[in-house]
Amino acid sequence: MSGMQPLLHDLAIALRAPTVVLSGRDGQLRPAGTQGVLHGDLRVLGEAVVTVNGREAEPIGFAEPGADRGEFTGLLRGIGDPGPDPTVWLRRHRTAGPRGMYEELELASSASAPVRCAVELTLSADFAPIEEIKGGDSREALPPVLDGSGVLWESGGLTSRVVAEGAEFSLQDGKVVARWTVDAPTRLHWSVSVTDEAPLFVPGAPVLATPEVRADDRRFAGFLNRSLADLTGLLLAEREHPDDVFAGAGAPWYLTLFGRDSLWAARLLLPVSVDLAAGTLRTLARSQGRKHDPATGEAPGKILHERRRADFKLRGMSLPAWYYGTVDATALWVCLLHDAWRWGLAEERVRELLPNLRAALTWITELADTDGDGFAEYLDETGRGLANQGWKDSRDAVRFADGRRAEPPVALSEVQGYQHEAVVRAADLLTALGEPADGLTDWAADLRTRFREKFWVNGFPALALDGAKTPVDALTSNIGHLLGTGLVDEAESATIAGHLLGPDLAAGYGLRTMSSTMDGYAPLSYHCGSVWPHDTAIVVNALSRAGHGPAAARLGAQLLTAAEAFGYRMPELYAGFSADDSPIPLPYGASCRPQAWSAASAVVLLQTFLGLQVDVPAGTITLSPPPSPIGAFEVRDLPVGNGTLSLALAADGSIRDLVLPQGFRQVP
Structure with missing residues (x-):
């Protein structure tokens, strides 16, 4: 039509x-x-x-x-x-x-x-x-x-x-x-x-490891193997820099460089590739903002949102070929740099990116707060760009509990979490490298105080603050992104986890983007009731990092159920109908398939079921597996540093066999 x-x-x-x-x-x-x-x-x-x-x-x-x-x-x-x-x-x-x-x-x-x-x-x-x-x-x-x-x-x-x-x-x-x-x-x-004659991007060389996985639940290996194959199909590089490989966001609508998407994909895929993280970081560093330009959204230190071969014009929206309309990619770039270092990115490679890190921190701590209220917010100054500039970027994505749309400028809750984590992780990284990190921990502490005072409503963090600084009181999946960022304390994390695992959000096939109890909820809405696999995977990972391993595993098992229904080629998103509404997850018809960060959710499940954290500079591996939703399973040749990790787990999460890479020790 x-x-x-x-x-x-x-x-x-x-x-x-x-x-x-x-x-x-x-x-x-x-x-x-x-x-x-x-x-x-x-x-x-x-x-x-x-x-x-x-x-x-x-x-x-x-x-x-x-x-x-x-x-x-x-x-x-x-x-x-x-x-x-x-x-x-x-x-x-x-x-x-x-x-x-x-x-x-x-x-x-x-x-x-x-x-x-x-x-x-x-x-x-x-x-x-x-x-x-x-x-x-x-x-x-x-x-x-x-x-x-x-x-x-x-x-x-x-x-x-x-x-x-x-x-x-x-x-x-x-x-x-x-x-x-x-x-x-x-x-x-x-x-x-x-x-x-002038392609922006060329095929990216394969950079993803393919560990051998066997599980009582055979669906899991099928999901992981298919996802890694799809991700390899999405790899791209700039023609002038063919070794700096990144993941194109998704086919067919977004088969290009997207700051947020490519960063999240690389971050979620760290257990199978540090090289992908390195290529993504360097590619985006080369296009990091240097000047203020309202037409493109560029600002000094800001990370690019998307890059296409030509301007993108659709339904009154006109995005330049190089577009910076994202409020979260800069903090996510910093988080990826830290995490890649933890997973083994060589120190000399990290040091090469320190000027970009400093520029990103300047944007985070000085430029992202455009109105002086202490929070990062966004506003499309042109009227032709993205009205919403978080990961939920459709026009109606930010709504109050009664369904009203929030008026800009908008400060999203998860963005404050990303910013907090970025600054804290940057301080850790700089200190470890013997570089100055003055003022960063104080800035993060002040943000924690402001957030607790302004965002919490009705027993959970608001989705956002609108232009009048009113909390946007809808219950959404966004709050799950706060876990593990340090912005919320242990008790607050437990409260958030309780909301996330309720049937109004976790309804059988993953995490709904908006609670079904909200007036703005609709199961076929792009961002207000659908299920996005990457969103669920981020929350699964965050639950695990925050110490809620069993809850993370239960939520992750819902993703596996959905993956089977889609032939293990996980789409960009699907409808938010519950398992009681439909015996199978129903598609969102215009969804990309495959989508990089959706496919990366399979690796998140692997990491979560293992309870795995790695610190290559410290030579430590943490394994705290929860009771397994896929039964007994074993993993062989998972890359860690210059070696590989192999282990077998019983269904109750106990470790039956473990071979650490040389030079590493297991810590609680």
Whole structure:
């Protein structure tokens, strides 16, 4: 439907960043919705429809055996031997690559004699940018150019070329048709390749470890393995810095650098990759703000929100290609630097980033509070940017308990937690490196006092303060992000944990973004009632860090239940219906899949079920596993420092076997 964001929950997706292929589950790429081959925020092929003897195959099954692969099978009834049993069928074997897509068409046959078939592949391309696709708009196909070896389309310095081995190409009604006349059984091959004169990003080298995991609950290994494969498919790097790998946020809407998303993904994935953290930190450090610019949201020391190949314009919103409209990425960058150091980022690498750390701390302690009330807040000065600039960034995301929207400037509760943790962790890091950390602990102490005085309402922290400094009193998942940041004390943490585990928030498939008791709650709202796996994973990790391991494990088990329903390819978000409302979690139809920080939730579950914390500089490993929701399990070759950790756990959480990396000791 024109003007509405197209749904994609039921599409088949093959991905190897910066390319993503979206088709129907029959394998066809039709000129509608989100379908097509997308590369670097442009749809470089919008149609690839196969027919045999003038008819489409009747689909009977599809699979996504890997992040970059799709397998489709359809029947060709009426071709081959007479009788009720099909004797000819079509299989499409698809592989996405960083510069396009390759596909094999397998005409399979059990017929008694060779079957003559006319196979046609109809093609078109429109080079629509991602924001037009997301907005539900359509545009006319570009004129194709037949050049003897295939067909190509060109626009804006980018070329898309289709080659089909042995096919004859022709133009029909403005589209291209590649035609083979063959006898089944046979195999045919075609591909689309992209040449981009100035790509922002190139494929990232694999940097994620793949520890061996076995558990009584076999779902867990399936979830972890699929997530790591999807994450590898999302890896990107700047062309000028190919070794600095980061995770693109998600396919198809956000397959690019996003400060908050890429930082959280790297942080949640530290148990399987310090290199990803290092690449993410360095990439974002190179674009760290240097000046005040209301048009882009840039400020000295501020970390970038997103970077695209061109300006992003959608429904009255106009974001520049380099956009800094985020209130939390700067603190998250600091937290990642500290945590990466704890997990083994080499000291010389950390020291290289100290100027960026100092600049980020200046923004946090001096510039983030724009109105002098002692809290970090945001306000879109242009009227064309993001109205909300925390992770819940939709226009209606910040609501009071009665459903009213908060007026800006808005100070989010979790952002105060991130800021507090960033400053405290930075002080620890600087002190350990023999660098001055004057005033940081005092600043954090003052923030704790102010927060306790202004944010607590009705027995829990408010979602935010609005422009009038009124507490936005809705009960939301945001409060879970405060755990482990040091901003709340032990008793307050216990109170927050009690709210989080209630059935109004933790309803069976993860943590709702808003309590079902609030007037603004809706299970299909983007940020006011849906479930975001990364949000649940952050809270699971925070509960564990705050000493609530059993509660963390119980909440994490809800994510595993949801992951199974989505074939272990965890989407960006899904509907907030409870397990009593629906026997399976229901999709949010326009959700990205895969999404980096959602996939990273599998690693969070691994860390939580192990009760694992690592301090490489101190040479210590902490293991405090809770009773296991996945039964007995074992982990082999989990990277720690220059070695690996292996262990086996009983279902009650007791350690049955433990092999520490050389030079490390276990601490309580």
